[in-house]
Amino acid sequence: MAHKFRARLNSEWMLERPDGSLLPLSEVLRLLSAIDTTGHISGACKACGLSYRHAWGILRKAEQEFETALIETSRRQGTKLTSFGRHLVWANRRVDARLMPTLDSMASELQEELERLFPESQPRLRLHASHGFAVEGLMQMANGMDMAPLELRYRTAIEALASLDSGDCDLAGFQVPQGEFELPILLRYAPWLDPDKHRLVHLAVRNTGMFLHPDNPKNIRSIADLVNPDVRFVNRQIGSSTRFLISLMLERLNIDTARVQGFETSEFTHMAIAAHIASGMADAGIGVETAAWRCGLAFLPLVQERYFFAVHRDTLATARMQRLLNLMNSEQYQAYVRQLTGYDARHMGRVQTVEEAFGPAVTAALRP
Template identity: 75%
Template sequence: MANQVKAYKFKARLRSEWALEKTSGEILPLSEVIRLLAAVDATGHIAGACKACGVSYRHGWGVLRNAEKEFEAPLLDTSRRLGTKLTAFGQHLIWANRRVDARLMPTLESMASELQEELEGLYPQSERRLRLHASHGFAVEGLTQLANGLDMMPLELRYRTAIEALASLNHGDCDLAGFQVPVGEFESAILDRYSEWLDPDQHRLIYLAVRNTGMFIQPGNPKGIVSIADLVKPDVRFVNRQIGSSTRSLVGLMLQQLNIDSSRVQGFDNSEFTHMAIAAHIASGMADVGIGVETAAWRCGLSFIPLAKERYFLAVHRDTLQAPQMRHLLDLMKGEQYLQYMSQLVGYDATGMGSVQTMEAAFGQAFARTLPASRKESSKS
């Protein structure tokens, strides 16, 4: 019966791992060093770190001491009274690794989905996967992980900007497209960016959640940052989201409202691809402020200044709503497991999650104002 095994029982995974090459050509792998340092940072002592990593104390101590020898710098600061903590050098190592992981995660997950699709193509009996293209978000990330834990409903996720995702839906390259819209004064301007790809006759929206978006800053706010206007301070370094992202567009609108040219913002052209990458960039000391979802700031121990609430939706073709896989997805979104996951996301409100709405019901007159003339006539008829 082996030929009847469904391919989605196997999960294709890609992960980042870095190493240092010495002048002699010898390679110094860092994966175990980084894991042990992160565990020391979490537990406060070497014995606990070794236990957490599943290695003997002797082995773990040897790995860390050898790394100190190679770097010619101490990684650990040990005190009988206070336990063991990382030196500044050790802290920078683990934050560099977290920044790399956060930056590469969308690319690696998208490539893993492509590999998974090729693998499933080798099994004629494989169930067709729902294809989700979406901008990065913790709700989407959790939904995919939960869905792929269920044999009945594999879900393929590829990270795209909101416009890229909606364009993919329009061209038939995905089944669901994730995008966010700020509540309030910037709603119409952001909707205008999406209007080319949203058709009130053909599309419906699955409501996911409201999330808090704002500025990430260092604990204690050493640069005295309180608003968007402070991005032009000469000693403030900013890190932006990538070109084409809705978060970057929102930042641009906020600066425009204050008549601030983006060229005055130090680091405006420095970009990262995920909320976690923004947070890791700041936590590692490479920037003073960035903008993203509150969850990422909390996970990286940063302070957060709210700027806007954003509603997150999944756009679908109305004809696919009754498909069995789509019904399974809607049931999952309303189920206890996913609700429990969402309740633990700092800065998210999942009230009403899983409801299906028309464009007009979701956005009212704000959406009508963004429609091209041809679509306005179509939506009236």
């Protein structure tokens, strides 16, 4: 039985005054974000379900607390955020993007603990994967349907595959770039990816590339430009496959990572990378195209990646796994992935051996 409740955890900003009292900022941040999107207060009020008078009260109170204006209004241009207001909104988006995987993982653990209190609860499929938009959508759709719930832990690809190898999860998500970097990435996974006992479920092909400011003021044209002294880079976290891919690309160009300003600055999700750049804290980062599009950034394609779920061959025929595969092959989920900018869902749900996915030569290289 899948219970109707879902555990959720959210981040919230607060201002602490000198007297110790707290001022929650969630309402003003939501309103500022809506103003940024709609371009006028009346549209933002409608989007947030607020009266015009109440919205102005929220804004004026926040401006008093910050002692600076948050919006600018004119008859011709409508309403826009001030520089301070824009930085406040992007700081909040960056925090949300950074914390979301951790909070989602913790909420999934809490959900599991709560459901264990009910004797009729069913075992959950355990998915470990790095954060991605298709994975996020699968989690939401699976847990919103009348099927065994899906437990998600956000992990790097290596951590996910290691969990599968040790029996601590049922599906492990990992990505592999097509082309010259395919084999080095796969060899990195080799200790935990067994061609004999594991099978691969194809999720999608996604575009990975460089995020840049829309007008590209630093004139960044390739990954070689990351060494330019005025270019600030933001990286993915240590252990992530994207970070390793960036290192391989720089190595191919004989570029020492120490020459890249910001190479040790890291974020944990594609959206956090995009928000970091959109807020003006960096000039370039690497991630999937969807995040660049959502944050209004320019995108410079670098590589296409295939994303797979690795599963143990003996679990494929279980009812829980079949329900998940049926969902992946459904028109509803495939339509969701197709609308993600930079994703190709044509082979979604295809089950393959490692050899069928990568060929006999690569498979032989993976074996001890």
